[in-house]
Amino acid sequence: xxxxxxxxxxxxxxxxxxxxxxxxxxxxxxxxxxxxxxxxxxxxxxxxxxxxxxxxxxxxxxxxxxxxxxxxxxxxxxxxxxxxxxxxxxxxxxxxxxxxxxxxxxxxxxxxxxxxxxxxxxxxxxx
Ligand code: HEC
Numbered sequence: 001x002x003x004x005x006x007x008x009x010x011x012x013x014x015x016x017x018x019x020x021x022x023x024x025x026x027x028x029x030x031x032x033x034x035x036x037x038x039x040x041x042x043x044x045x046x047x048x049x050x051x052x053x054x055x056x057x058x059x060x061x062x063x064x065x066x067x068x069x070x071x072x073x074x075x076x077x078x079x080x081x082x083x084x085x086x087x088x089x090x091x092x093x094x095x096x097x098x099x100x101x102x103x104x105x106x107x108x109x110x111x112x113x114x115x116x117x118x119x120x121x122x123x124x125x126x127x
Pocket of ligand 1 (some may be wrong): 040043044045046047048052053056066067070074075076077087091
């Protein structure tokens, strides 16, 4: 009986393994259990699902902008510079931009004409 319980406990406590990089995932939040993940856990899931974080990707700068946006618009509290640095390092390292996430924007001159654009002024006839 005791053994079975221990085995069950062990099973429950075994984190799900991340497929790509073998970093174990926290079964509760899905965060990669490495580095300062617990700081992120403690500061980033009070208002929304951790999936919002684990599905997101970004450079350090992009993550910083998301944090600034939440601080400005969503009542996210201020972090000390040290904590902010740790959060950003964790996020940028483990949730960096992905190749398959989004294609690069098409250059303007390769875009098809926009049918809803106001009529453009033809260049003035010089003469
Ligand atoms: C005080 C509340 C609060 C906390 C704490 C919070 N967020 Fe958010 N966050 C929000 C709200 C509100 C949204 C918008 C949710 C929505 O669109 O449904 C959001 C959206 C996001 C998004 C999606 C942004 C997008 O462009 O779609 C990400 C990623 C995110 N948060 C990451 C974080 C991270 C990382 C932390 C910790 C540093 C954090 N959040 C902590 C309130 C919070």
